[in-house]
Amino acid sequence: MDLSYSTEYERFRAEVRAFLEEHWTEADRNSSPPPDGAAALMGAVVRSDDRATAFRLKAIERGYLYRHIPKTYGGGEQPYDPLKSTIIAEEFRRAKAPGEVFGQGPSMLAPTLVEHGTEAQKQFFIRDTLLGTLRWCQGYSEPGSGSDLASLRTRAELDGDFWVVNGQKIWTSNAIDADWMFALVRTEPEAPKHDGISYLLIDMKTPGLEVRPLRQMTGESDFSEVFLDNVRVPKQNLVGPRGKGWIVSRSTLKHERALIGGSFLTRRTFDGVVMMAQAAQLRGQPAIKHPHIRQRLVELESRLLASEYTGYRLLTMQARGEEQGLAGMVMKLFTTQLGYDVSQTAMNVLGDRGALARGDLNTPDMGMFSYAYMWALGVLIAGGTANIQRNIIAERGLGMPRDAASKR
Amino acid sequence: MDFGLSEDQLLLKDTIKRFLAERCPTTRVRQIMESDGAPERGLWRELAELGVAGVTVPAVHGGLERELLDLALVAEELGYAATPGPFIGAAMATVALVEGGDAALQQRWLPAMASGDALVTVAWGEEHGEWSPERLQTTASGNRLRGRKLMVPNALAADAIIVAARDASRPGLWIVERDAVGTDIQALAVNDLTRRLDSVTFSETPAVPLPGGAAALQRVFDAGLILVGADAYGGSRRCLEMASSYALTREQFGQVIGAFQAVKHQLANLAADLEPSLALVWYAAHAFDRIVDQSTRHAAIVKAHMADLYDRITRDTTELHGGIGFTWEFDLHLWFRRAIFDRSFLGEASYHRERAAELAGW
Numbered sequence: 001m002d003l004s005y006s007t008e009y010e011r012f013r014a015e016v017r018a019f020l021e022e023h024w025t026e027a028d029r030n031s032s033p034p035p036d037g038a039a040a041l042m043g044a045v046v047r048s049d050d051r052a053t054a055f056r057l058k059a060i061e062r063g064y065l066y067r068h069i070p071k072t073y074g075g076g077e078q079p080y081d082p083l084k085s086t087i088i089a090e091e092f093r094r095a096k097a098p099g100e101v102f103g104q105g106p107s108m109l110a111p112t113l114v115e116h117g118t119e120a121q122k123q124f125f126i127r128d129t130l131l132g133t134l135r136w137c138q139g140y141s142e143p144g145s146g147s148d149l150a151s152l153r154t155r156a157e158l159d160g161d162f163w164v165v166n167g168q169k170i171w172t173s174n175a176i177d178a179d180w181m182f183a184l185v186r187t188e189p190e191a192p193k194h195d196g197i198s199y200l201l202i203d204m205k206t207p208g209l210e211v212r213p214l215r216q217m218t219g220e221s222d223f224s225e226v227f228l229d230n231v232r233v234p235k236q237n238l239v240g241p242r243g244k245g246w247i248v249s250r251s252t253l254k255h256e257r258a259l260i261g262g263s264f265l266t267r268r269t270f271d272g273v274v275m276m277a278q279a280a281q282l283r284g285q286p287a288i289k290h291p292h293i294r295q296r297l298v299e300l301e302s303r304l305l306a307s308e309y310t311g312y313r314l315l316t317m318q319a320r321g322e323e324q325g326l327a328g329m330v331m332k333l334f335t336t337q338l339g340y341d342v343s344q345t346a347m348n349v350l351g352d353r354g355a356l357a358r359g360d361l362n363t364p365d366m367g368m369f370s371y372a373y374m375w376a377l378g379v380l381i382a383g384g385t386a387n388i389q390r391n392i393i394a395e396r397g398l399g400m401p402r403d404a405a406s407k408r
Numbered sequence: 409m410d411f412g413l414s415e416d417q418l419l420l421k422d423t424i425k426r427f428l429a430e431r432c433p434t435t436r437v438r439q440i441m442e443s444d445g446a447p448e449r450g451l452w453r454e455l456a457e458l459g460v461a462g463v464t465v466p467a468v469h470g471g472l473e474r475e476l477l478d479l480a481l482v483a484e485e486l487g488y489a490a491t492p493g494p495f496i497g498a499a500m501a502t503v504a505l506v507e508g509g510d511a512a513l514q515q516r517w518l519p520a521m522a523s524g525d526a527l528v529t530v531a532w533g534e535e536h537g538e539w540s541p542e543r544l545q546t547t548a549s550g551n552r553l554r555g556r557k558l559m560v561p562n563a564l565a566a567d568a569i570i571v572a573a574r575d576a577s578r579p580g581l582w583i584v585e586r587d588a589v590g591t592d593i594q595a596l597a598v599n600d601l602t603r604r605l606d607s608v609t610f611s612e613t614p615a616v617p618l619p620g621g622a623a624a625l626q627r628v629f630d631a632g633l634i635l636v637g638a639d640a641y642g643g644s645r646r647c648l649e650m651a652s653s654y655a656l657t658r659e660q661f662g663q664v665i666g667a668f669q670a671v672k673h674q675l676a677n678l679a680a681d682l683e684p685s686l687a688l689v690w691y692a693a694h695a696f697d698r699i700v701d702q703s704t705r706h707a708a709i710v711k712a713h714m715a716d717l718y719d720r721i722t723r724d725t726t727e728l729h730g731g732i733g734f735t736w737e738f739d740l741h742l743w744f745r746r747a748i749f750d751r752s753f754l755g756e757a758s759y760h761r762e763r764a765a766e767l768a769g770w
Contacts, residue, residue, distance in 0.1 A: 001417075001477055001694050005409045083409055278770065288770045291762070297770070298761040302688065302713040305706075309687035312411035320412065330680040337680075393679055394672035398652045401667045 003312070009083055016064065016091045023058055024097040048132035052098040056131060064088050065100050066130050069114055074127030082318040093264070104173065105129040105136030109182050112199075116240040116248045121201070125180075139169040139183030139202065139226060140249075146171075147388050149184070150193050150246060154228060156185040156200060162232040163187070163200060165208075168225060171382075175211045175224035178204050188243045193407075199245035201237040208232070218374045263307040266339045269372065270304050272365075273297070273342060277349045280364040287349040296345050303338045307331070326397045333389040336380045343373040411687070413481070420459075420474075421481040427458055428489035434739045440492040441601035441742075449527070449565065452493050456524025460486075460495070464502055469518035476631055477693040480638040484689075487642030490742040492602035496635060496753070497529030497561030503631045504530065504570045504581050508624030513583065513616070517568065528583075529566045530628065531557035531608050532754070539755040541572060541579035541625055546610065548573045548582050551617060552590075553610035559753060563593045563606035571608075571615065572625060581621030581628070588613050600749035602742065627696075630707035632754050634692050637707075640714035640750045641689050643743045644682050647725040650740065651675060654729055665728075674728060678721055685717060708764040712757035718747040 005013065032047055059065045060076045067085060069075020078084070092099040100106050110129050113122050128134035145152040154167025165185055175181070181202045188196035202209065208231040213221035240248040274297060277288035287293055310327060317324050346369035347354040358367040380386050394400040413421070431454060440448055455461065463479045465471020472478070479499060486495055502521060505514055505528070520526030533539050534546065534557060546555025553573055563569055569584045584591060590613040596605045618624065652675060655666030665671050692706040722744040726733040733740050751757065 001413065001690065002410050003694070003699075009409065086409075274770070288765075294765040294770060295758055295761050298709065298712070298764045299716075301764075302709045303684075305691070305709065306684040306688040306713070309411070309691045310684040312409070313687045313690075316410055316412040319410070326679060327683050327686075330676075330683050333676070333680045334684050387673065390673040390676035390680075391669070393676035394666075397679060398675055399666075400652075400655060400672050400675065401664060403667060403669060404663060 005083070005087070009087060012084060013087045013091060016088055017095075019059075019062060019064070020091060020095040020097055024055055024095055028055065029096050047098055048101060053131050053133065056098055056101075059097075059099075060130070064092075066106070066110075069110060069126065069130065073110075073114065073122050074130045075110075082315055086315055101130065101132035103132070103136065104138045104182075105134065105180075106132070108138065109136050112182070112248060112251055113239065115251060116199075118236070118239075120236065121239065125201070134180065135174065135178045137172045137175040137178035137181050137204075137224075137226075139172055139181040141171045142168055143170050147385060150197065152184055152186060152197065154183070154185045155189070156187045156198060156233070158187075158235065159232075161235050163198075163235060163238070165200070165202065165228045165231040165233055167228050169228070170214065170223075170225045172211075172224045172226050173222060175204070175226055176213060176221070180204060181226065182239070184245050184249055187245075191243060194246045195243050197245040197249075198242045199239040199248040200233055201239060202228075202231065202233050206231050206233065216378065218371060218378075263304065263311055263335050263338075266304060266335060266342060267308065269339065269346075270300060270342050273346045273349060273369070276346065276364055276369070280349060282349070282351050287351070293345070293349060296348065300338065300342050300345060303334075304342075307335050307338060310334075326393070329393055329397045332384065333386055333393065336376075337386065340373075340376040340380055343369060343376040347373055411690070417478055417481055420463075420478060421485060423458060424455075424460065424482050424485040425488070427455075428485060428491060432489050432491055434490065434742065437490050437492055437602060437742060448493050448562075449524075451491070452527070453524040455491075455493070455495075456522065459522075461498060461524050462502075462518075462522025464499075464506060465518050465522045466506065466514075469514060470522040471518065475693075475697040476634060477690065477697055479631075480634060480689060480693040483635045483638035484642035484645075487639035487746065488646045490602055490643065490646075490739075490746055494527055494529060494562040494565065494603075496603065496632065496639070497566070498527060499635055500530040500628050500632045501528040501568075501570050504618060504621070504624055504628045507627050508581050508618040508620035510619045513618065517583075520567075526567045527562065527565055528568045528570060529561050529563060530632075531560040531563065531569050531571045532629070532632075533557065533559040537755065537759070539629075539759070541574070541629075544572060544574055544579060546571065546573040548575045548580070548615060548617070551582070551615055553582060553584065553613040553615045555610055557608045557610075558596070558605075560593075560606050560608050562604055563608050564595060564604075569608065570618070570628075571610070572628075575617075578622055579625055581618040581624060582615035583618060584610070584613055584615045588615070590614075598749075600745040602746060603749050605753075626704055629754070630696055630704050633707040633711035633760070634689070634696055636750050636753060637689050637692065637710035637714035640718035640747070641682075641686060643746050643750070644678075644685075644714075644718050644721045647721045647740075647743050648675070648678050648682055651678070651725040651728050658730075671728065674724055678724055681717055682721065685714060688713060705764055705767040708760040708767065711754065712760040712764070715747075715751040715757045718750050722747040 028051055031051055063076040063078040066075035067078035071077040106129055110126050113126055142152050156163040156165045181204055183200050183202055184197050185200050186196050187198040208229040210227040212225045214223045214225055215221050278286055280287050314324055314328055353363045354370050356363045356367050358371045360367045459472045460482055462471030463474050467473040505517055521528055567586050571582045573582055590611040592609040594607045596607055598605050655671055656664055658665050689710055692710040695702040695706045726740055732738050
């Protein structure tokens, strides 16, 4: 049990820091206004401007970013070393430097292409995806197929050299800004459910494809519906064999859950709630002096520490080459519930001022926590709802049998 | 950066686990529960042979000279097996002597404790739920103790008792030997029959001060909190296993009850809360050993968190078993009762959460 890094790794950390000091300066940090929206709430540095791109290219060249992607496709290509990846992430965060581009393209699509794509697809898509100059959205969920994704009905039929796609996707994050969509479509209607699906890359500018923004609970439209009306997609845009799309997509879903289940932004939110509770008055004294708030904050902090320390434990298991098992399986549920509970406690600290929205000056937090409170609910649902997580934990983690009545 | 157990630690944990599975099944636990205490010493000696009584005792005194983390791993396995015995009092007493005793006291007691020949315990809590050193009413005047202690583990069986008390200037630790004049020990009726508690009343009882007692006080208390947390983890782990196993065997309405989503979700919720707590217990023990300025606050947090979790898990596990879970004959209540001990001993969860809030300067 040793929380310190060895000399080798401390030397590596010093190298990373020196690189950052040289290539991402205060001037760079201030050269663009702070970001807004969901990604910013997640703490990501969301820039893809020229300065950020130039920096990323250097960082990739040094092997700091996209270590799991081959150099020939624009990645950093480094030997697997979760400790180094952790050090890099920590140092980039500290320096507020652009890390891997935040989005489904770099985190999900790129690794999928590396694993299943043709050489042409890899050469065409990966590099620009990693730099954020080619933006992606995920065409998975449909109005009738959410938790039961494999029941999806968007059809693709082969007509000569083209797949003709008809159907509708929903909850497509950032579709408005996306250049391309990676989509799951049904190509084998006679085959059993999971075997009838294919993974297709669709140019968002293709005639017949319409994006309609979907207004979410918080008021903005970070998601869209995508309508596909005889959209013709070149057959070379199929990833993996036809009918094997479900298997191709499995790796991306695992990445998505890992993306959402981290704890560092919950730590920031929690620390923010504590600071607010210390500063804000609630009926004659700082909110943090109220016993119910003190108790609740310690309860939440206990769970947060459990989450952070489990992060160390999982990192160690990765470094040791051990299976993460149940410990890894529960983290999305654990951290998203915690995130929601932290936001809810913020509402308690705010007292009646939780009723006020973003931007109102009568709040101690510019109304940010009530906004985060709503978002926290979305996070519980996205990427696999809490109830789906519970099914997975019970079935795959604890050995419970599947529901006999349902058609999985 | 390696947040995991060493080979030695895994071996120690596994050795104790296998020993208990073989030599301390619930039949033996029940035998001891229903006896007056003698078989407990037998089991304690067997555990001492494996090093359990001397994990943190220096090698020069016959111990394994390991750290609290190792002891916490042992505590976890003892909790998993609902092991009857004087472990918690003995472990806290060991910390008191190692960190607060002088050479003479250490020489006198540690080797005998490590071998299981001598049993030493701690007397700390008082009436009205009082565990805070600043508010203790037991006094030491001219090294004579006066006061009443509640919740003393195994005082009737102990060869010596280490007492938290206050003299004219500050709180500290004193050691009282068996049959000391003015000591009145009464057995308490307890819910957890695997870990007996007694009351001890001191009337001008002669006692020997631990020279480093004042400094060791917090350490003894923190060690106790962490070990209770580890016990709670082990017991919770056992309950989740029992619940999962029952859900896979009990059939109702034409299927095993584990196929019902409500049951699956109950189990999943327990697993999702239990699994991450292991790292919290490890970290707290590690802080006690190596990051001392974080130790006291983490100990408070761990105790509160794990006590609440154990409470919830034993409740849900019992409910999940239906009527059979409520019988004396079924083993489940052994852990339910141990959860009662863990939530109570050294003070309840909200007390420790308030301490954690204060320690953070909130």
